[in-house]
Amino acid sequence: MTNNSLRILVVEDDFFAAQRLANEIRAHGDHVVGPFADVHEAIHRVGLVQAAILDIRVQDENSFQLADSLTHVGIPFVFLTGYDRCVIPPRFSGRGVYTKPSCAAPLLDSLHREHARIAHRQEDSLETVVIEMLHRARGMMPDEASVERLVEAVLLRAIHEQADAPPIEDLHGWLFHMLEIEYQERGKTHLQ
Structure with a gap:
């Protein structure tokens, strides 16, 4: 269980993988926004979240436009994918990439650390x-x-x-x- 819960956007088009991930996130004390199986629907929720877990391939699209939106507003995110890292554009080279299937704990740890780092930097600005x-x-x-x-x-x-x-x-x-x-x-x- 985390000390400060986050609202985490989940973008995953595999129903069972999305439900398993959402259940693990809730079990760790965080809140799930989604899961969404549509990138465009998820983009409209960017202002409501504090972190995100993105599948790279969602239906017939990739989630890089959504990742750009999250980057633009300073929201931490990680990729959870079955694809190789080489498909990820260089602009996301510093982002966490986790291979499917993966339990939520290391993803959440990464998101919480990044969120805390960003929040600390913003407090002092x-x-x-x-x-x-x-x-x-x-x-x-x-x-x-x-x-x-x-x-x-x-x-x-x-x-x-x-x-x-x-x-x-x-x-x-x-x-x-x-x-x-x-x-x-x-x-x-x-x-x-």
Whole structure:
């Protein structure tokens, strides 16, 4: 059983293999989205999942377009296939490839490790902190324009203060503290 369950997209056109895989995923504590025996139907679920297990050949198509979509939005995936690795395009060379039949445990281990690595990297990103600041500022200010002006003022102040200073270890905490100070000191000046 995993500590943090994931929503895992399963794309497999063999009914019995798909059901066995789905049952193993559930037994490990994760949630199954699918299984899907159609690549195009699965593509429409990309925004609902945190990881994916893809058969390479699904009916008369391959799953590489789906793999591209997952790559584009940063969702980890592995291939589970009966085909040789040489059929996989070089752009997917760093992805896990597991041979059918395979139990779900090593696939899930790989997906959980990759998901945790991506989540850790995103937590520390400036983009994530700014999005969180905008969300918090929406609770402070009456309209979207004043929200943006407040966050912009915090970011400009942060840039000015950090010009010659050592890097901040807790960027998230520091910027949120500055957001509170900016709101208390000059919140009304950011109104329209």
